[in-house]
Amino acid sequence: MRICNKKKYIVGLSGGPDSIYLLDNLIKKVNVNKIIACHVNYNFRKDSTTDMLICKKYCEKNKIKLLIKNINIDYDNLKKNFEAWAREERYDFFLDQLEKNNFDKILIAHNMNDDIETYLMQKQKKALSSYFGIKKETFYKDKKVMRPIIDTKKSQILKYLKENNIDYATDSTNCDIKYFRNSIRATLNEDDFIKLLEEKNLKNLELNKINIEIKKILAGQLKQAHFNRDESFNQRLLFSFLEQKGFGQIFYSRKKNTLKETIKQIKSTKSFVRVKIENLLLIKDRQNIYCIDLFNYEVLDKQINDLTEKDLKNFEPSINLKDFDGSLIITNDWQKHKLDLLYNNKKLSEFYKKNKTSYYKRYFQPIIYDKKNKIIKNIMN
Numbered sequence: 001m002r003i004c005n006k007k008k009y010i011v012g013l014s015g016g017p018d019s020i021y022l023l024d025n026l027i028k029k030v031n032v033n034k035i036i037a038c039h040v041n042y043n044f045r046k047d048s049t050t051d052m053l054i055c056k057k058y059c060e061k062n063k064i065k066l067l068i069k070n071i072n073i074d075y076d077n078l079k080k081n082f083e084a085w086a087r088e089e090r091y092d093f094f095l096d097q098l099e100k101n102n103f104d105k106i107l108i109a110h111n112m113n114d115d116i117e118t119y120l121m122q123k124q125k126k127a128l129s130s131y132f133g134i135k136k137e138t139f140y141k142d143k144k145v146m147r148p149i150i151d152t153k154k155s156q157i158l159k160y161l162k163e164n165n166i167d168y169a170t171d172s173t174n175c176d177i178k179y180f181r182n183s184i185r186a187t188l189n190e191d192d193f194i195k196l197l198e199e200k201n202l203k204n205l206e207l208n209k210i211n212i213e214i215k216k217i218l219a220g221q222l223k224q225a226h227f228n229r230d231e232s233f234n235q236r237l238l239f240s241f242l243e244q245k246g247f248g249q250i251f252y253s254r255k256k257n258t259l260k261e262t263i264k265q266i267k268s269t270k271s272f273v274r275v276k277i278e279n280l281l282l283i284k285d286r287q288n289i290y291c292i293d294l295f296n297y298e299v300l301d302k303q304i305n306d307l308t309e310k311d312l313k314n315f316e317p318s319i320n321l322k323d324f325d326g327s328l329i330i331t332n333d334w335q336k337h338k339l340d341l342l343y344n345n346k347k348l349s350e351f352y353k354k355n356k357t358s359y360y361k362r363y364f365q366p367i368i369y370d371k372k373n374k375i376i377k378n379i380m381n
Helices: 017-026 048-061 082-100 112-125 154-163 180-186 190-218 231-244 248-252 256-266 348-355
Strands: 009-012 035-041 065-070 105-107 137-140 143-146 272-277 280-285 288-293 301-303 329-331 367-370
Touching: 009 017, 009 082, 017 035, 017 048, 017 154, 035 048, 035 082, 048 065, 065 082, 082 105, 082 137, 082 143, 112 180, 112 190, 190 231, 231 248, 231 256, 231 288, 256 272, 256 280
Parallel strands: 009 035, 009 105, 035 065, 105 143
Antiparallel strands: 137 143, 272 280, 280 288, 301 329, 329 367
16 A cells, blocks of 8 residues: 555544555554544444444554544435435545644545446446546545555455454445445455456546547537537536536436436527526527526516615626616516517517527626616617
């Protein structure tokens, strides 16, 4: 295990064989004053306290600082996927301690078996992963996360712990094959790892080429024409676009059908398409694809005098409102008013059609009108 002995580390300690192995090898190379072990007790399993006690016993024996986060909630009311929620809880805890103690890196005890299991799960699910398997180094909220034992087999870990008479916890749910990962684990044979790693690495090389191509596309304006490839590429492209715009979380727990249906809408011959999913409003504006975050956007139809600073963020900053009577109405609700407001003696819809006004632009273009005679007072571009 290669590690820099000058850095300070937060170590995720579950009490299981992998994290105990990682910590035991770490203290041989790094002074214990530069190590903080962090344990999260979810109180989800009946035997979870046993895991915590094993962590305490090991750390006391080796004079390692141990920090414990105890979680006591009613899991019947948990709306999120437990594994995703639990991961976020512990990583936020590790990150919090990293920053509080001014430490350098977070260490996680994923091993080679975890890497292979993850790859096989992704393969079976046909997941739109940005990487197959588990990376040796990643970032969590801009902080480096390292996995020093990712090249170590589970059998090597268990052998080491047995030979050194080191106690560890066993997760009672690991044998329950109703969990997808456990069903994969049950059929895993370490003799196949060399072949599987070669296969995984080849897939990552192919995936890297695709990711580079998608990155080039997303450096410019995403267009309908970009969705002219096979289904897998198109889905990766859309997902990457949405993730880049901050909407990835919406799709992490959704089925691929959501992406498929959205792509179907994008490829439609209609010049204007809107797809609303939670706080995402995806717009096909002729050939261009845009997103609006509905958490930060509000449809307005009110007097200029009543506008707040927050309201102004819903309009493009191209107009000086001081030039208008404060009793006039300002709106961005173009869909509501396109047929009842007049601009240059014609319906607003006719102006939009003649000028081929961008559909996306309409959401932010201020429309100032007289409520009584329904006439638009500002210049529309």
